[in-house]
Amino acid sequence: MVSVYSDADLLSVYKQKRKVLGVFWTVTLVYAAFCIGWLIYHISLPYNDKMLFLPKLCVFSASAIYVIALFPLMGIKYSRIRRYYKALVNFSEGLKNEEKNYFYMFEEHNLQKDNIDVTYCLFETWNKKKHEWMERAAYFDPEKPLPDFGSGDYVQYIVQSNFILQYRILERGVFEFEEITEDEEFETDDQSEGEEETEEIEENQTQTAEERE
Numbered sequence: 001m002v003s004v005y006s007d008a009d010l011l012s013v014y015k016q017k018r019k020v021l022g023v024f025w026t027v028t029l030v031y032a033a034f035c036i037g038w039l040i041y042h043i044s045l046p047y048n049d050k051m052l053f054l055p056k057l058c059v060f061s062a063s064a065i066y067v068i069a070l071f072p073l074m075g076i077k078y079s080r081i082r083r084y085y086k087a088l089v090n091f092s093e094g095l096k097n098e099e100k101n102y103f104y105m106f107e108e109h110n111l112q113k114d115n116i117d118v119t120y121c122l123f124e125t126w127n128k129k130k131h132e133w134m135e136r137a138a139y140f141d142p143e144k145p146l147p148d149f150g151s152g153d154y155v156q157y158i159v160q161s162n163f164i165l166q167y168r169i170l171e172r173g174v175f176e177f178e179e180i181t182e183d184e185e186f187e188t189d190d191q192s193e194g195e196e197e198t199e200e201i202e203e204n205q206t207q208t209a210e211e212r213e
Contacts, residue, residue, distance in 0.1 A: 001158070001166040004144055005091060013085045020078045024070065031066045035059050087116055087161075096160045101125045101136055102175040103149040108142075117142050121164060123155070124175070139163045152176055 042055035101123035109120055118139040127134045139162050140146065147167055149155060152175040157167040 001156070001168040002147070003166050004141065004164060005088060010085070010088045010092070013081060013088060017078070017081050017085055020073065020081060024074055024078070027066070027070065031062060034062055084116060087163075091160050091163065091165055094160045096158050096165065098156065098158050099123075099125075099136075099138075100154065100156045100170070103153045103155050104135075104151060104177060106140075106146060106149075118163075119146070121147075121149070124177070137162075 038055040038059050042052065045052055102125070104122040104124055107120035107122060109118070119142045121138045121140050123136040123138065124133050125136045126132075138157065138159055141163065147164075147169075149169070150173060152173045153169050154171040154174050155167055156170050158165050
């Protein structure tokens with residue numbers, strides 16, 4: 001089976017996480033040293049000195065720059081890397097399920113699963129209880145190349161947290177899907193409405209005949 005993720009992916013994300021943390025701690029230490037330096041300078045000044053405003057101005061300005069600079073780094077980038085790393089660890093350690101279904105199509109949704117962007121892989125599966133075909137949606141990582149699935153392919157895949165981790169195409173193009181156009185949908189709706197109206201007329205006629213008798 002083709003594996004979507006490898007140990008190299010986990011190692012790469014781990015290195016990115018460490019790199020961002022390294023930048024954070026470097027900037028934080030420089031900021032702390034800057035503030036401590038101005039604090040020492042402020043303490044060394046005489047009472048009511050004209051330069052007392054300068055340490056406060058520099059520290060306030062540096063604090064604003066520090067917060068503005070680190071928010072996109074830690075609040076956005078690091079947060080996404082940390083969640084992705086956590087998901088990869090979960091993929092390797094969590095419980096997995098194996099399924100075999102007929103692939104239908106890929107769909108891009110503005111959706112996040114566990115704060116991770118996903119692409120829908122739509123399958124068709126036979127429901128033994130309801131005796132009908134049901135749609136089965138599994139998630140795929142959009143940062144990975146999409147599998148070479150074609151419509152009607154019989155696919156074996158392994159999921160964890162509904163993410164596809166491994167897959168294998170057992171047979172290609174063995175199932176044909178019936179595509180219904182919008183015109184056909186409208187025709188079907190019109191036919192069903194006409195059938196309902198006919199049934200109502202027949203029921204009214206039956207009731208009228210009974211009343212006459």
